[in-house]
Amino acid sequence: MLNFDKALDLPPQLQWKYANEPELMEWTIRARNYNTLAANSIFYFMAALILGGSFIMYSVYEGMSQPWRTLSCIFFFIFILFTISCMTHQKVDFAYRITRSGIEYCEWKDFPKWALTFLKWFSGITAIIFMFLATLDPAFLIGALIGPGGMGLMYLSMLNSKSYQEMHTQYHHYAFKWEEITQLAIATNREVVDLKYSVTQEGNDFKTNWSLNVFCKRKQKEAVANFIKPYLSPDVPFIKAKVNVPMSTD
Numbered sequence: 001m002l003n004f005d006k007a008l009d010l011p012p013q014l015q016w017k018y019a020n021e022p023e024l025m026e027w028t029i030r031a032r033n034y035n036t037l038a039a040n041s042i043f044y045f046m047a048a049l050i051l052g053g054s055f056i057m058y059s060v061y062e063g064m065s066q067p068w069r070t071l072s073c074i075f076f077f078i079f080i081l082f083t084i085s086c087m088t089h090q091k092v093d094f095a096y097r098i099t100r101s102g103i104e105y106c107e108w109k110d111f112p113k114w115a116l117t118f119l120k121w122f123s124g125i126t127a128i129i130f131m132f133l134a135t136l137d138p139a140f141l142i143g144a145l146i147g148p149g150g151m152g153l154m155y156l157s158m159l160n161s162k163s164y165q166e167m168h169t170q171y172h173h174y175a176f177k178w179e180e181i182t183q184l185a186i187a188t189n190r191e192v193v194d195l196k197y198s199v200t201q202e203g204n205d206f207k208t209n210w211s212l213n214v215f216c217k218r219k220q221k222e223a224v225a226n227f228i229k230p231y232l233s234p235d236v237p238f239i240k241a242k243v244n245v246p247m248s249t250d
Contacts, residue, residue, distance in 0.1 A: 007027070025096075039089065050081055109171075192213050
């Protein structure tokens with residue numbers, strides 16, 4: 001049995017389909033299950049815009065004394081960039097389990113409780129800072145209302161909105177038999193093993209052809225693919241190719 005370290009806590013509702021069989025390989029991982037090239041490009045583009053906005057902000061605040069003029073611009077840049085990164089670098093938790101019958105996986109994303117803690121403390125600390133700065137320049141009162149005040153309202157809305165928290169929570173569990181796998185591929189551009197499959201969904205009388213992106217730890221994808229290969233039909237293609245996450249090979 002092979003186990004990869006640093007396992008995530010599994011969702012309490014998870015019941016493996018092949019739980020009666022010993023696992024041959026299992027691991028958990030937190031991965032970006034989307035096109036990272038596009039997401040990274042958006043992040044860098046927004047970073048450039050925010051940096052430009054920070055310089056404009058610095059020039060507009062020419063009447064503000066130092067070091068508050070510089071610190072306010074740095075604070076603006078870091079806070080906005082952090083907010084953007086939370087959108088472009090989101091990750092989902094995955095758990096994979098391989099047995100003699102097949103491969104199954106669970107993907108889940110819990111509401112980030114740390115975000116509430118961060119907003120609460122960050123808005124409180126920045127409010128104190130802005131109130132202190134307001135004793136030097138009353139204009140900072142406006143900043144206190146817009147910045148820490150806005151974050152405080154965001155914290156309260158996230159804390160009390162059950163629908164908002166449910167929107168940022170997801171859970172899925174799937175299982176596939178080895179005979180349903182039609183292609184095995186090692187991604188050349190991501191730490192991913194891609195499995196194409198063909199299954200008949202419950203209630204349907206036709207085949208559904210799709211793919212499963214198996215996210216792997218760094219430098220583990222070859223080991224995972226080679227471990228899976230013997231369980232597949234001999235005529236199943238085994239290739240190396242670019243994988244267009246969340247889709248499949250070209």
